[in-house]
Amino acid sequence: MALRTLQVAPGFMRFMPKEYQDLVENGPFGRQVKLSDVGTFKEILEEHPMCEGCAMAFFIRLALMGLPNPEHTIMVGTAGCGRMALSQAAIPFVYGNYCDTNGVATGLKRGLAIRFPEQDKDVVVMAGDGGIADIGFSQVMHSWFRKEKFTTVMLDNEVYGNTGGQESGMTCRGTMVKMAPRGKQFDKIDMLGLARTAGVAYIARLTPANPSRVVSTIRKAVLVARKIGPSYVQVYTSCNIEYSIPADKVLDDARQVEKERYGYLEIVSEEAGAYLESVAAEGGEGR
Amino acid sequence: MDGAGNQRVVTPEYMFFEAPRTRSYITGSEAANEAVRRANVDIAIAYPITPQSETMQQVGELYGEGYLKDYYRAEDEVGAFSAISGASRTGVRCLTASSGPGLMRGLEVIASWPGHRLPLVFLIMCRAINAPLSIQPDNLELGYMLLTGNIVLHAENQQDFFDYTLAGFVISEKCEVTLPVAVAVDGFFVTHARGWVEMPSAELKLPGRDGYSEAVPMIDNENPPIRIARDAPIQKSNFISYQMHAAWQQEVHAAQERARPWVARYLDELIEVTNPEAETMIVASGSAVSQSREALRRAEEMGTKLGLIKIKSLRPFPREELRQACRNAKHIIVPEFNCAGWLNREVRATLYGCADLHIADGPRVFGGITMPTEMILEWACPGKQGR
Numbered sequence: 001m002a003l004r005t006l007q008v009a010p011g012f013m014r015f016m017p018k019e020y021q022d023l024v025e026n027g028p029f030g031r032q033v034k035l036s037d038v039g040t041f042k043e044i045l046e047e048h049p050m051c052e053g054c055a056m057a058f059f060i061r062l063a064l065m066g067l068p069n070p071e072h073t074i075m076v077g078t079a080g081c082g083r084m085a086l087s088q089a090a091i092p093f094v095y096g097n098y099c100d101t102n103g104v105a106t107g108l109k110r111g112l113a114i115r116f117p118e119q120d121k122d123v124v125v126m127a128g129d130g131g132i133a134d135i136g137f138s139q140v141m142h143s144w145f146r147k148e149k150f151t152t153v154m155l156d157n158e159v160y161g162n163t164g165g166q167e168s169g170m171t172c173r174g175t176m177v178k179m180a181p182r183g184k185q186f187d188k189i190d191m192l193g194l195a196r197t198a199g200v201a202y203i204a205r206l207t208p209a210n211p212s213r214v215v216s217t218i219r220k221a222v223l224v225a226r227k228i229g230p231s232y233v234q235v236y237t238s239c240n241i242e243y244s245i246p247a248d249k250v251l252d253d254a255r256q257v258e259k260e261r262y263g264y265l266e267i268v269s270e271e272a273g274a275y276l277e278s279v280a281a282e283g284g285e286g287r
Numbered sequence: 288m289d290g291a292g293n294q295r296v297v298t299p300e301y302m303f304f305e306a307p308r309t310r311s312y313i314t315g316s317e318a319a320n321e322a323v324r325r326a327n328v329d330i331a332i333a334y335p336i337t338p339q340s341e342t343m344q345q346v347g348e349l350y351g352e353g354y355l356k357d358y359y360r361a362e363d364e365v366g367a368f369s370a371i372s373g374a375s376r377t378g379v380r381c382l383t384a385s386s387g388p389g390l391m392r393g394l395e396v397i398a399s400w401p402g403h404r405l406p407l408v409f410l411i412m413c414r415a416i417n418a419p420l421s422i423q424p425d426n427l428e429l430g431y432m433l434l435t436g437n438i439v440l441h442a443e444n445q446q447d448f449f450d451y452t453l454a455g456f457v458i459s460e461k462c463e464v465t466l467p468v469a470v471a472v473d474g475f476f477v478t479h480a481r482g483w484v485e486m487p488s489a490e491l492k493l494p495g496r497d498g499y500s501e502a503v504p505m506i507d508n509e510n511p512p513i514r515i516a517r518d519a520p521i522q523k524s525n526f527i528s529y530q531m532h533a534a535w536q537q538e539v540h541a542a543q544e545r546a547r548p549w550v551a552r553y554l555d556e557l558i559e560v561t562n563p564e565a566e567t568m569i570v571a572s573g574s575a576v577s578q579s580r581e582a583l584r585r586a587e588e589m590g591t592k593l594g595l596i597k598i599k600s601l602r603p604f605p606r607e608e609l610r611q612a613c614r615n616a617k618h619i620i621v622p623e624f625n626c627a628g629w630l631n632r633e634v635r636a637t638l639y640g641c642a643d644l645h646i647a648d649g650p651r652v653f654g655g656i657t658m659p660t661e662m663i664l665e666w667a668c669p670g671k672q673g674r
Binding site for chain 2 (some may be wrong): 006030072074076091104108109110112114116139
C-alpha cells in the first residue's frame with residue numbers, strides 16, 4: 001500500500017529524473033534485500049553531504065538496508081551530523097526540536113497504531129550521542145520505562161561533531177576536546193547499562209567494522225520493537241574530523257576500537273529472544 | 288467501556304448551532320472535559336501542574352470510559368508537547384494542556400508546532416510565572432503565546448471554555464488553517480469555580496479528523512511525505528535557507544489570518560461589544576471581562592454609561608473590529624491580570640493613528656488576585672467611583 005507514495009502517474013514517469021525512476025523500479029521496498037545484493041538495487045540513501053570517509057554515513061547506509069519494511073518506516077532524528085544524511089533518504093524523516101526524538105517517536109508510534117491497527121508501522125530514532133545521552137536523555141529513558149515500541153539508535157561519535165567538536169556525555173574520560181579544556185572529567189555514560197535497567201527488550205553495541213552484522217542487528221532491533229518492546233542499538237561511528245582519523249583509516253579505527261573497548265554485545269530479553277527464534281524458524285532473518 | 292461507540296457523529300454546524308442544549312452548573316475544568324467528550328479526540332497526553340491537572344485527569348477518565356483511543360501521563364511538559372507533535376503528524380486528533388511554568392518549560396516545542404503545521408488543541412489554564420513561585424491565576428504567559436504562530440483564544444468563563452475548546456478542534460483542522468489552537472482561561476477563577484454551561488447532548492460527537500484534507504499531509508507512509516521535516520537541511524547560512532524560513536513563517540502567519548472567518552463563525556465574531564456608543568470603552572479578555580461587566584452595571588447605577596469590548600481571539604487579533612468598535616470612543620482602559628500589559632500593547636498598536644483617543648496604561652493586577660470592580664471604575668471614571 002505504502003509503495004503508492006513513490007509511484008507517479010504512468011504518463012509522467014518518463015519525465016522523472018533517472019534516479020527517481022530507479023528508486024521506483026529497483027528500490028528495496030516491499031522485498032527483503034541483503035548486503036550481498038548491493039549494486040543490484042537502488043539504496044534508500046546514496047548521495048549525502050557528509051564528510052569524506054565518514055563512518056556514520058557508512059553506518060546509516062547499512063542500517064537502512066537492515067530495515068525490514070522501509071516502505072512502512074519513519075525515521076526520527078535531531079540536530080547533529082546524522083540528520084544530514086537521513087534527510088536525504090527516500091523514506092520519511094522527522095526533524096523536530098532539540099531533545100524531542102523519543103517523545104516525537106512515542107506520538108508517531110501511538111498515532112499510527114490508532115490509524116493502522118492491522119499494519120505494522122516501524123518508527124526508528126537515529127540520533128547522535130549528544131541527542132540521545134545528553135539533551136534527549138530524559139525522553140529516551142522515559143520512552144524505555146513506558147516500554148514504547150520503537151527502536152532507538154545512537155550514532156556514537158563520542159563528540160558533538162556538527163557544532164564543531166565539543167565534549168559529550170559519551171566522550172571517553174580524559175579526552176581533550178572543546179569545552180573540556182582539561183580533558184573530560186567523568187566516565188562515558190553507561191547507556192547500555194541504563195537500557196538494561198530500564199527493561200529494554202533488545203540491546204546491542206557494535207561498530208560498522210562488520211557490515212553484515214550492522215544489517216542483521218538493525219533488522220532484529222526493529223522486529224523486536226514491533227512486537228515486544230523498546231530496542232536500543234549503540235554504534236561507534238567515530239568522527240574522523242574531530243579525532244583526526246585519516247579518511248582511508250576510518251574502518252581500521254573502527255576495528256581497533258571494537259577490539260579494545262567497543263566489542264559486539266547483545267543483551268536480549270527472554271521474550272525478545274523467543275520472538276527472534278520464531279521469526280528465524282519461519283525463514284525470516286531473526287537470528 | 289466504549290463511550291465513543293455510543294455517540295452519534297454530527298456536523299460541527301449541527302453541534303454548534305442546531306443541537307438542543309441543556310444547562311449544567313459545572314466548573315471550568317468540567318466544561319473543558321465535556322467539550323473533549325464530544326470532540327472525538329483520538330489521543331491526549333497529560334502532565335500534572337496546578338491548576339490544569341483537574342481537567343487532564345478527568346480526560347484520563349474519559350479514556351477509561353472509551354471516549355479516547357489513547358492517553359498517557361508524560362515525563363514532563365517537553366515530553367508531552369513533543370509526543371503530541373508526533374501524534375499530530377500521523378493524522379489523529381490531539382489534545383494536551385498546561386499552566387504557567389509548564390507552558391514556559393515547553394515553549395520551544397509550542398513555538399515549533401505552527402511551523403510544523405500541526406493541528407491540535409492546547410488548553411492553557413493560566414497561572415503565574417517567574418519568581419517567587421505562585422500557583423495563582425495571572426496570565427503573563429499568554430504574552431509569550433502571542434508570538435508563537437499558534438491560534439490563541441481567551442475564554443471568559445465556563446461556557447466559553449466549553450465552546451472554544453470544541454470549536455478549537457474544528458478550526459485547527461481546517462485545510463486553510465492547519466495550525467494548533469490554544470484555548471486559554473484564567474486559572475481557578477474559571478477552572479475551579481462553577482458556572483452555568485449550556486451543552487448539546489453527550490451522545491453527539493464531532494466527525495473525526497481527516498488528515499488527508501489538510502494543508503500539509505500527515506506522515507503515515509500512505510501519502511507522499513512533504514512536511515518540512517523531510518526537506519534538505521536548511522540551517523546553513525545561504526539565501527535558500529533565508530528564503531525557505533521566511534516563506535514558511537509568512538505562510539504560518541497567513542494561515543492565522545485565514546483562520547479569521549472560522550473563528551468568527553464558531554465563536555460568534557472575534558469580539559463582543561456592549562454599549563458601542565459609549566465614550567469610555569473597556570477593552571478586556573478572559574475573566575477581566577466578567578469583572579468589567581460588573582463595573583458597567585455599577586457605573587450605570589451611578590448614571591455613567593461605559594462600553595465594553597470583549598476580545599475573544601488574541602491570534603488572529605481583531606484589528607479591524609477593534610478599530611470599528613472604538614470609533615466613538617474618547618477614552619480607553621485595558622484591565623489585565625498580568626504585570627506586563629500585553630493586551631494593552633496590542634490595543635495601542637492596533638489603534639495607533641486610527642482615532643483621536645486616550646489609552647490608559649492599565650489597570651492591572653498581578654500575582655493572582657482578582658481585579659476589584661472599584662479599581663476598574665477608578666480608571667474608567669476618575670473621581671466618580673461611587674464608594
